[in-house]
Every structure is written in structure tokens, then in C-alpha cells.
Amino acid sequence: MEANPNDEQELIARFNKGDAAAFGQIYQLFYPKMCFFANGLIHQPEESKDIAGNVFMKLWERRDKFDSLINIKAFLYITTRNECFDLLDKRRVRNKANIPQPDPEEQRKLIVRTETYLDTYHLIKNLEGNQRKVLELILEGHSMKEIAQLLNLQEANIRKLKFRALTELRELLQKK
Secondary structure, eight states, rough: OOOOOOHHHHHHHOOOOOOOHHHHHHHHHHHHHHHHHEEEEHHHHHHHHHHHHHHOOOOOTGGGGGOSHHHHHHHHHHHHHHHHHHHHHHHHHHHHHOOOOOHHHHHHHHHHHHHHHHEEEEHTSSHHHHHHHHHHHHHHHOOHHHHHHHHHHHHHHHHHHHHHHHHHHHHHHHHH
């Protein structure tokens, strides 16, 4: 949230007082990141969503303890990581397998990847129709030929749309 510090403080004040709309804003800002982060640790998309939901319940229970979005973000990442490790420990006991815990450097890289990927994904959503569609299909793993068929366009047009989309995305990232 690259917002005015006064807006952030107002959001935090409302959240501290139990304002559901403020919680909703925080949830929308961080829930996808926590799902992505958890899935990077446990590799189970549905369980990752459950973990993220549980983490947000814990955040709500402690809502009066936070004075900034940075503190909330730190709480969410640490709590999500701990919930994932708890799940991995239970699996280890249940399966009596040796499932290694991710190394701290790998965790840091995953956090950076999570932030970068989801920030970029949100910027892609702001692109013009076909430019957005082309990048989304590329991220899904489709080839230029497949994208051309799906969008009923020539491959040359797909390459032009990709170039324009990446140029605009670079400009948006530089502004950020």
C-alpha cells in the first residue's frame, strides 16, 4: 500500500477499533500474498488458503496491538511461516518421514518472490484488455501460437501486444 501516511494511520486506527471495513482492506491487501507464501512452503494450495485464513483470524484477535502496516505484514509473514512449520511437523510425525524445513535464506527469497510476483500481477490487471490477456496467458505457460489461437489473432500481433504490455509494465514498475 503506497498510500499517504495519514491514510495508513487512519486505516490502522479504524482496524484497532474493530472496524470490519478496515480489516477487509488489510485482508485484500495481504491475503493473496499469504496464500502464495504458504504454498511456497507447504506446496498444498488448499491447505495454504486455510492457513492464511487462520492467520487472519489471529490478526483480528490481536488487532489492537498494531501501529503500522509494516508491523501487520511482519506479523502475517511470521505467523504464516510458523503455521506452515506446525503443519509440516504434524506431517513428519504422522508419516514418520524426514521432511526438511525450508532454510531461512530460502524463506527470505520466497517472501521477496511473493511480494514481487503479486505486485506485478496487480499491475498486469491494470493493463489494456488484449495486452493483459496476452501476459496472463504467457504466465499460465501458453506458447505464442496457442495465445494467437485463443485470442483469434496473428502471432505477429501477439508479439506486438506482448512488447507493448511489457513496455507499459516496466513504466508502471518504475513509477512504483
